[in-house]
Amino acid sequence: MHGKKWVNKGVHPSHHKGTHDCMSQKITLPDRILMPMQQHIGAPCRLLVARGDRVKVGQLLGKAEKYVSAHVHSSVSGTVSGITALMFPAGNRVETVEIIPDGLQEMWEGISRPKHSTPEEFLQAVADSGLVGLGGAGFPAHVKLKAPPGKKTELLVVNSAECEPYITSDYRECMENAEGIIDGIQQILDHLSIPQAIIGIEDNKPEAVHKLRKLIQKDPRITVQILKTRYPQGAEKMLIYSLTGRKVPAGGLPLDVGIVVMNVNSVSFLSSYLSTGIPLITRRVTVDGNIVARPGNAVVPLGTPVGRVFEFCGGFTREPAKIIMGGPMMGTALYSLDMPVMKYTNALLAFDAKAADRGKETSCIRCGRCVEVCPMDLIPAAINQAALREDVDQLLRLGSINCIECGCCSYICPAARNLAHSMRLAKWQLKKASAKEGSVQ
Amino acid sequence: MSELIISSSPHIRSNDSSRRIMIHVLVALLPATLSAYIYFGVRSLVLTAVSIAACVISEYGIRKLLKRDMTIQDMSAVVTGWLLALNLPPQLPVWMAVFGGFLAIVLVKQLFGGIGQNFMNPALTARVILLISFAGPMTRWAIRGDGADLITTATPLALLKEAGGRVLPDMPKYIDLLLGNVGGCIGETSALALLLGGLYLLVQRVISPVIPLSFLGMTLLFTWAAGGPSGIFTGDGLYHILSGGILLGAFFMATDYSTSPITTRGKWIMGVGCGLLTGVIRLFAGYPEGVSFAILIMNILVPLIDRYTLPKPFGTPKKGGGTAHA
Ligand code: SF4
Ligand code: SF4
Numbered sequence: 231m232h233g234k235k236w237v238n239k240g241v242h243p244s245h246h247k248g249t250h251d252c253m254s255q256k257i258t259l260p261d262r263i264l265m266p267m268q269q270h271i272g273a274p275c276r277l278l279v280a281r282g283d284r285v286k287v288g289q290l291l292g293k294a295e296k297y298v299s300a301h302v303h304s305s306v307s308g309t310v311s312g313i314t315a316l317m318f319p320a321g322n323r324v325e326t327v328e329i330i331p332d333g334l335q336e337m338w339e340g341i342s343r344p345k346h347s348t349p350e351e352f353l354q355a356v357a358d359s360g361l362v363g364l365g366g367a368g369f370p371a372h373v374k375l376k377a378p379p380g381k382k383t384e385l386l387v388v389n390s391a392e393c394e395p396y397i398t399s400d401y402r403e404c405m406e407n408a409e410g411i412i413d414g415i416q417q418i419l420d421h422l423s424i425p426q427a428i429i430g431i432e433d434n435k436p437e438a439v440h441k442l443r444k445l446i447q448k449d450p451r452i453t454v455q456i457l458k459t460r461y462p463q464g465a466e467k468m469l470i471y472s473l474t475g476r477k478v479p480a481g482g483l484p485l486d487v488g489i490v491v492m493n494v495n496s497v498s499f500l501s502s503y504l505s506t507g508i509p510l511i512t513r514r515v516t517v518d519g520n521i522v523a524r525p526g527n528a529v530v531p532l533g534t535p536v537g538r539v540f541e542f543c544g545g546f547t548r549e550p551a552k553i554i555m556g557g558p559m560m561g562t563a564l565y566s567l568d569m570p571v572m573k574y575t576n577a578l579l580a581f582d583a584k585a586a587d588r589g590k591e592t593s594c595i596r597c598g599r600c601v602e603v604c605p606m607d608l609i610p611a612a613i614n615q616a617a618l619r620e621d622v623d624q625l626l627r628l629g630s631i632n633c634i635e636c637g638c639c640s641y642i643c644p645a646a647r648n649l650a651h652s653m654r655l656a657k658w659q660l661k662k663a664s665a666k667e668g669s670v671q
Numbered sequence: 672m673s674e675l676i677i678s679s680s681p682h683i684r685s686n687d688s689s690r691r692i693m694i695h696v697l698v699a700l701l702p703a704t705l706s707a708y709i710y711f712g713v714r715s716l717v718l719t720a721v722s723i724a725a726c727v728i729s730e731y732g733i734r735k736l737l738k739r740d741m742t743i744q745d746m747s748a749v750v751t752g753w754l755l756a757l758n759l760p761p762q763l764p765v766w767m768a769v770f771g772g773f774l775a776i777v778l779v780k781q782l783f784g785g786i787g788q789n790f791m792n793p794a795l796t797a798r799v800i801l802l803i804s805f806a807g808p809m810t811r812w813a814i815r816g817d818g819a820d821l822i823t824t825a826t827p828l829a830l831l832k833e834a835g836g837r838v839l840p841d842m843p844k845y846i847d848l849l850l851g852n853v854g855g856c857i858g859e860t861s862a863l864a865l866l867l868g869g870l871y872l873l874v875q876r877v878i879s880p881v882i883p884l885s886f887l888g889m890t891l892l893f894t895w896a897a898g899g900p901s902g903i904f905t906g907d908g909l910y911h912i913l914s915g916g917i918l919l920g921a922f923f924m925a926t927d928y929s930t931s932p933i934t935t936r937g938k939w940i941m942g943v944g945c946g947l948l949t950g951v952i953r954l955f956a957g958y959p960e961g962v963s964f965a966i967l968i969m970n971i972l973v974p975l976i977d978r979y980t981l982p983k984p985f986g987t988p989k990k991g992g993g994t995a996h997a
Contacts, residue, residue: 602879
């Protein structure tokens with residue numbers, strides 16, 4: 231069965247899923263680890279260690295103290311060699327612990343199987359695990375799972391759409407750890423008394439569908455639904471609409487329609503955390519791009535420098551011009567190969583100058599393609615013009631705030647206009663304008 | 672290692688480009704141009720070439736003069752010149768075509784900022800200016816007789832109007848309309864060639880079917896209902912949409928990106944409006960043909976249509992105030 235709705239928007243970039251059949255391989259320990267105190271959406275953690283401290287695997291390095299935040303744990307045993315302010319691609323600096331691993335990988339004494347008999351204990355365990363959305367968004371999981379007072383979660387949607395080109399991290403989880411995924415789902419349903427779960431998966435992954443379906447035969451609460459392969463099928467609002475026909479209200483959250491969305495890797499991690507107590511310290515990363523010698527899926531200790539991961543995959547065959555953390559549609563271009571792998575790093579891609587070239591921006595020809603593909607039903611061409619004029623009233627009227635930054639508009643534009651970028655600019659201008667208004671009042 | 676490129680996502684782009692789209696349009700114009708050559712002779716090709724040259728040179732000149740980026744490589748000036756030529760009578764003096772090309776590019780397109788900025792279709796506006804300035808040569812129709820020379824004729828629509836909406840036995844047959852064996856502008860006479868070109872544009876997804884369908888459908892309906900010799904619903908709607916400039920207009924002119932609405936709802940309004948106006952002008956105004964005027968009138972309304980067909984963002988409640996931009 232195909233998704234119910236949402237069939238005519240979005241784009242079809244070539245899949246490039248060449249790493250589909252690449253078994254995950256553990257990479258060897260790097261000689262340096264960088265652990266930023268913010269690897270999630272939300273507030274940074276409070277640093278708990280200092281230069282010269284010896285740390286162990288799974289030890290808490292940064293404590294989440296704000297409501298929307300997530301703990302950071304050490305992925306290695308070793309010595310803290312320094313605390314730096316690492317510059318992130320967005321230009322902000324984040325407090326970062328640098329650790330020199332000792333190679334012993336000694337487990338921290340504090341690790342134990344978490345108690346999780348009541349819903350409160352369960353949510354506490356999720357928080358303690360340091361889990362954030364592993365599909366690339368990086369939103370703290372315990373915050374997501376907690377239904378605000380008065381609202382009830384009716385449905386857990388498990389996202390395995392993996393609609394971005396190149397990335398096969400979710401698919402590999404389905405193939406290598408389907409049991410873990412199902413167990414994780416069952417734990418969440420049991421503990422939070424959610425009546426049902428749907429796993430959404432694109433129709434280009436039949437083996438994974440088969441594997442999951444076999445495992446859920448005895449649990450009537452869980453179904454697997456096949457989605458049309460289309461980008462951005464995995465965006466929360468689109469996924470929910472495709473699977474249930476429900477529209478998350480503009481400006482709202484999935485919980486407004488009684489739904490929580492989690493990535494497959496996130497649910498299977500929970501399963502393993504509940505049985506071992508080992509927090510989130512490694513993750514699978516798809517390594518690909520047109521200049522990577524041996525593309526594949528690597529299991530990487532968090533904090534490993536990106537360059538080290540590429541080395542593990544045979545290095546580059548040509549000079550890299552662009553390194554992307556995440557997918558080619560929504561990922562972030564890195565300025566340096568020294569950036570660490572973080573909790574939300576689902577892919578690392580490297581491209582040469584030719585592949586990185588998006589073409590020169592020319593005048594909008596009003597072809598309407600951006601309007602045709604925008605899943606949020608916006609008029610990107612008009613928002614682009616308004617943002618360039620800094621016309622805040624017009625930006626408001628055009629509903630710019632609803633943009634999910636999926637990049638479909640920029641992808642399709644024959645004039646190579648940087649539409650998605652101007653959407654970010656638009657939101658920033660709106661924020662600035664409303665702040666000004668606030669200060670006047 | 673050299674510097675890494677930092678740019679915001681997305682990092683890939685489809686292989687479409689403005690130039691490729693324009694080249695598709697040129698390909699789609701080939702059948703009509705070929706049929707023009709068959710029925711109007713080599714002169715039609717000369718006019719076409721001259722008009723294209725005039726447009727490209729004008730664009731080159733004015734971009735240089737205004738010190739703007741060079742844009743002739745996007746091929747849009749070629750498209751404009753070609754379309755203008757197809758909208759001219761076959762015996763028009765060559766210098767008038769040059770003048771028309773100059774008007775289209777300089778006055779209509781570039782003075783408003785170039786591609787995507789002009790609010791009236793350049794080729795059509797130039798055509799109408801020529802029509803008003805040189806009414807005689809712009810309404811002198813001719814077709815190749817048995818010999819190689821062109822002989823004067825009337826357009827099927829003029830004949831139809833004269834006959835009060837009745838298709839008389841000595842008027843061009845459907846087959847003539849399909850092939851283009853009738854009087855008219857260079858590129859508007861062969862319905863078959865235009866349908867072929869239109870189909871190509873649809874298949875290549877250069878245009879959406881909304882405007883051509885609603886335009887043609889509306890004119891068909893209207894002329895069938897109101898264009899008959901003996902009362903309501905006796906008109907020959909099919910004869911109407913196979914004659915005159917309507918196929919050229921519906922597929923190639925009313926769909927012009929710069930001068931048509933950007934949303935699908937807006938495109939419906941555009942098409943229905945063009946169809947209705949064409950029908951009204953053809954049946955009730957002094958002219959036998961109304962496609963150019965209809966499209967230009969709708970062109971002027973496009974900003975308004977765009978404003979009122981602004982779609983609600985996904986997830987905005989259907990009724991009530993809601994949070995369109997919360
Ligand atoms: S896709 Fe690009 S050229 Fe086409 S309307 Fe949108 S911004 Fe303009
Ligand atoms: S405007 Fe925003 S939501 Fe719409 S296609 Fe562009 S990036 Fe995606």
